[in-house]
Amino acid sequence: MLEAMLKNAQAAQKEWALSHTQVRNDALEQMIHLVRRDQDKILSANRRDLDAASELPKALANRLALSPEGLSKLLQGLKVVIDQPDPLGTGMGQRTLPNGLSIEAIRVPLGTIGLIFESRPGVAIEAVALALKAGNAMILRSGHEAKGTVAAIVACWQEALTKTGFRADLVQQILDPDRKYVDALLHLRGLDLLIPRGGPALIQKVVAEATVPVIETGVGNCHVYVDRQADLDMAVNIVINAKVSNPAVCNAAETVLVHQDIAEQLLPELAKALSAQGVQLHADSRALSLVPGAVLATNEDFAKEYLSLDLAVRVVANIDEAIAHIEQYGTKHSETIVTNDYSQGERFLKMVDAAAVYINASTRFTDGYQFGFGGEVGISTQKLHARGPMGLEALTTWKWVGRGHGQIRS
Known part of the structure; x- marks a missing residue:
């Protein structure tokens, strides 16, 4: 199942990465409209999730709960992301070698990103918005307690993408609550990055066991x-x-x-x-x-x-x-x-x-919204590849581009 999801995400991402900034912003604008349209549906799903998770500790229940005010703040974050400059294609400075070869490093998407998170469904709005604006696809695995709320949000993302002329596979959710799919994500060859957001046990498991690239986030003492x-x-x-x-x-x-x-x-x-x-x-x-x-x-x-x-x-x-x-x-x-x-x-x-x-x-x-990013994919506590709240630039990498006129190396 995950291999098929990854293959579909990669195919969709190749087209998406070539899209114009305005197209990606249009998808985010569509998302704002659709979340407002489906607000009652999202909040109803959240109430069902809360009712089914009555045994959750208070701190986790507070993270799980969504309110009209909370959704409104998340949509304000989408507007901030829309207004931010597109990082894709920006350069680190062009230089010309003595032989006339011009080289430059430009920002490109990371590719397909996996995100494992626990009981905070708003992550499925703010993190996905940043990943999409930076040209990436996302595969989401939420905690079982947030599954219904996240599914309602992902449905809005997929409709926003198809209305913009792109494939819904750019944003996918692993719905099966079986923990074997967490283990499978840790070893999903071809996944460009895996980001865990949750408690210490989840983050330590991912960091210790993953064979795909990982960014360690968020344990905050x-x-x-x-x-x-x-x-x-x-x-x-x-x-x-x-x-x-x-x-x-x-x-x-x-x-x-x-x-x-x-x-x-x-x-x-x-x-x-x-x-x-x-x-x-x-x-x-x-x-x-x-x-x-x-x-x-x-x-x-x-x-x-x-x-x-x-x-x-x-x-x-x-x-x-x-x-x-x-x-x-x-x-x-x-x-x-x-x-x-x-x-x-x-x-x-x-x-x-x-x-x-x-x-x-x-x-x-220390928060992506406070830092002016419109949210964050996570707060990286490591030193590579990103550190602190992860905004648009943290979801890109570099590609070196050379432009010549027949140069060969002696």
Whole structure:
């Protein structure tokens, strides 16, 4: 089955890659119209998925749920993608060799991309939009809990493509919930790229077992380090936003590191503000007496991506200890420092190895929509081929083009 899907996707993608920018934008415009037309059908499918997945943990149920407002935001993201410049055919700079041969690197599509994701059906809108605009085909494998919602969305994509004069095979969904198809995708020879979006278990399985190219995404053990010269009100606001605004996403903060010189002043106020939001604190021995209601943190707590209203807290001696902690426990996703000391802020930016690093800002900004991409296919935490939120350019590769007039190599 997957071999046939891949063959059909490859054939469709060859035609699609040659299409004009306006044609690809027209397909996205069609998608906006069709999702609006079928909004009730998509939301009904989502309600059925939610009813069938009543045993899901709250964090995953929140990811699964779609609302009219959520769909509207996703369609706004499509408009952003439409308005972005087409990356295809853009060059890295033409050069002419001494023998007169002109060479240039130009951006071309990756080809056919597989996307394995769990309970967030909106991925089937934002990720597919970016992949199509960049000239690619997509094969989707959602979690079984989101299958009905994703099927309703894929039906809109396929209608949008056929209305634009292209093959529906550009966007396909693996409907069979059997896990053997996940394993088959990991070894689907000819698939140009496989992207996993989900929990640590899924991502680690794909990275460890796949024999096709993979981009590792999204496990987010993110930190907020509050330096000794921080604005404490700013620090509280940033931590609250980074933890509470949406605790079930990969860019939410999971640990706060506090400089020992300000711990007695900051931690009681921070704990009070977090407690009012229902956050359970897991504090190290130095922080425990300063944080009412906290439990003693273990090493496992500092390594955990909670995806819930839990937050680890540690007091550190200085910025070097904070950076060492992040190096030990972080997942190279998003890290931030709160400080009014410019030199310390710049040191943090240079020393911390992560896809996104901030001064005086929430980790929640690591997001394709926030970065102006109109969404993302995933947030890459590796260094090749892409890093951070993956927009249009991350879904292309280079082709070297030479133009000569009879040159031969001596």
